[in-house]
Amino acid sequence: MEAATLTHSSSPAAPLASQDLALVERHRVGDARAFEEIYQRYDQMVYALALRLCSEPEQAADLTQEVFLRVFQNIHHFRGLSSLKTWIFRIAINHCRRSLGRRRFHWLSLFEEPSGEPSVIGLTLADPNRGPEELAVASDDSRRVTAALARLPLHSREAIVLRDLEGMSYEEIAEILSIRIGTVRSRIARGREQLRSLLEVP
Amino acid sequence: MNRQHPENLLHHLDTEQLSAYLDREVEAAEERALESHLAGCAACRSRLESLRGVAARVGRLNQLAPPVPPPWLGAQVRHHWKLRQQQGPWLMRVARGVGRDLRGWVLGAPRMAAAALLVPIAFSLLAYTPPPLPEPPNLPLMVDVSEGLTAVQLTTSRAAGKTFVLSKRGDVWMEEGLPAGSPYQRVAAGSPAGRALLTRYRDLGYLLADGSRVVLRYQRSTLELWAGS
Numbered sequence: 147m148e149a150a151t152l153t154h155s156s157s158p159a160a161p162l163a164s165q166d167l168a169l170v171e172r173h174r175v176g177d178a179r180a181f182e183e184i185y186q187r188y189d190q191m192v193y194a195l196a197l198r199l200c201s202e203p204e205q206a207a208d209l210t211q212e213v214f215l216r217v218f219q220n221i222h223h224f225r226g227l228s229s230l231k232t233w234i235f236r237i238a239i240n241h242c243r244r245s246l247g248r249r250r251f252h253w254l255s256l257f258e259e260p261s262g263e264p265s266v267i268g269l270t271l272a273d274p275n276r277g278p279e280e281l282a283v284a285s286d287d288s289r290r291v292t293a294a295l296a297r298l299p300l301h302s303r304e305a306i307v308l309r310d311l312e313g314m315s316y317e318e319i320a321e322i323l324s325i326r327i328g329t330v331r332s333r334i335a336r337g338r339e340q341l342r343s344l345l346e347v348p
Numbered sequence: 349m350n351r352q353h354p355e356n357l358l359h360h361l362d363t364e365q366l367s368a369y370l371d372r373e374v375e376a377a378e379e380r381a382l383e384s385h386l387a388g389c390a391a392c393r394s395r396l397e398s399l400r401g402v403a404a405r406v407g408r409l410n411q412l413a414p415p416v417p418p419p420w421l422g423a424q425v426r427h428h429w430k431l432r433q434q435q436g437p438w439l440m441r442v443a444r445g446v447g448r449d450l451r452g453w454v455l456g457a458p459r460m461a462a463a464a465l466l467v468p469i470a471f472s473l474l475a476y477t478p479p480p481l482p483e484p485p486n487l488p489l490m491v492d493v494s495e496g497l498t499a500v501q502l503t504t505s506r507a508a509g510k511t512f513v514l515s516k517r518g519d520v521w522m523e524e525g526l527p528a529g530s531p532y533q534r535v536a537a538g539s540p541a542g543r544a545l546l547t548r549y550r551d552l553g554y555l556l557a558d559g560s561r562v563v564l565r566y567q568r569s570t571l572e573l574w575a576g577s
Contacts, residue, residue: 287408
């Protein structure tokens with residue numbers, strides 16, 4: 147179980163960690179608002195990560211639910227040696243890896259388009275001020291990038307998602323993926339190179 | 349990997365150096381050296397811009413369409429968490445306590461610990477009490493008529509390889525065995541998701557034909573299919 151190893155993480159994050167610890171302690175003593183706070187603080191983040199790793203909204207929702215059940219089940223292992231966000235991300239990444247590894251084939255998703263390319267159905271547009279043409283072009287590009295991302299090996303995809311979508315530092319990524327910073331650097335570089343080749347194809 | 353001095357313009361920078369430079373994840377000395385090379389090498393500048401473009405396109409995914417978890421997901425997580433808590437938290441506590449003790453034994457005496465690993469498993473098997481069954485759907489088994497109570501047959505139908513039971517008001521076909529009141533996601537028959545489901549299970553359309561709704565489990569989610577777009 148990953149939670150046992152997480153307690154040995156050694157990144158200092160003092161003020162944030164004390165807030166996280168207080169939140170976790172409130173949950174431990176049965177404060178229902180702490181449950182809500184933890185869920186609402188991180189649900190979007192976990193869902194976005196799962197969606198970018200598996201490309202299917204329905205599967206991402208299932209993974210998000212399973213991740214949170216795992217988080218609440220193991221939250222007593224959290225010691226504040228890393229931030230709660232990093233701790234939850236590690237659980238999410240480990241769970242997604244296991245699940246995606248198990249599901250080598252999948253049934254036709256409700257949200258999958260006949261072409262087999264991942265769909266952006268179910269996502270909401272962030273900028274209502276964009277014109278329809280601009281949105282159509284942007285949406286087409288979004289679909290292409292999502293499809294290219296889905297074709298990367300999982301370890302490169304994880305690193306790219308954490309860096310370019312979550313904006314994490316190499317150090318944070320190394321901690322979440324339990325790898326050296328040099329490995330993070332090479333995975334991101336290799337992933338970008340592969341994405342570049344995939345996106346160059348017209 | 350290209351590890352020579354970057355000022356040597358005969359050797360181009362490798363992708364790893366460019367990518368780390370792009371992310372400002374290089375030491376100050378390396379950064380200066382890379383910038384010195386880039387100032388005099390158009391090919392590397394071009395590759396850097398190309399990588400920058402790729403990173404920006406990935407980054408725009410969340411700006412254009414930030415992934416938003418479905419609104420029913422929070423309720424579903426709460427529901428399952430409550431169920432899990434009700435299903436024997438004492439057993440979990442005992443197992444955790446035994447687990448903590450075992451860790452100490454494993455460190456001290458591997459052979460004994462290997463044998464002792466079987467203890468919580470055996471304990472769980474002996475002490476395990478099955479979780480309470482989910483509440484049956486709130487369906488009428490009896491109706492009140494003027495002459496007195498009379499047993500009535502439930503109206504059932506088969507579709508999509510499942511058995512559906514018609515609700516008391518006759519407007520919902522609910523998959524047999526689904527717990528009442530579990531949160532579900534509404535899917536219109538005319539939506540892409542609804543069309544995909546009806547393409548796979550055409551016979552669900554018969555249940556929708558009179559305007560009824562259909563509640564079923566599909567791919568680990570509970571859906572309410574309704575005739576609309």
